[in-house]
Amino acid sequence: MKILIAIALSLVATLAIGGSETGTVRFEHGQYASGPNSAGYTFFYLDDGTKVAPPGCATFAGGERWVINNDWPAAKIQMSVLLAAAVSGKRVTIYGSNNCSVWGDTETAANIFIVD
Structure with a gap:
């Protein structure tokens, strides 16, 4: 439980400084292992x-691409x-981590919410 609280607090802290976006999901052509x-x-x-407000490291496709580490x-x-x-064709809002630690030129998604 303490770990979950620590993760939640760290994610909340990134909301104010990471990139954000709302739209419909389009997956890139594949996953990379x-x-x-x-x-x-x-x-x-x-x-x-x-x-x-994408971070400066997010340079691929004008900073528009997001990444998730499937091991997390x-x-x-x-x-x-x-x-x-x-x-379902619904839109999501993404809040980023403000870093490209998973893939050097792509911001890591931190929080994802369905908005409509």
């Missing part, structure tokens, strides 16, 4: 939205939200 011991990474975009515990929830929104 570095080997048999990695679940890989999921890359995606939001259509009909404009990313606000939160990735299952993030992917579930993205897939549900993509299938």
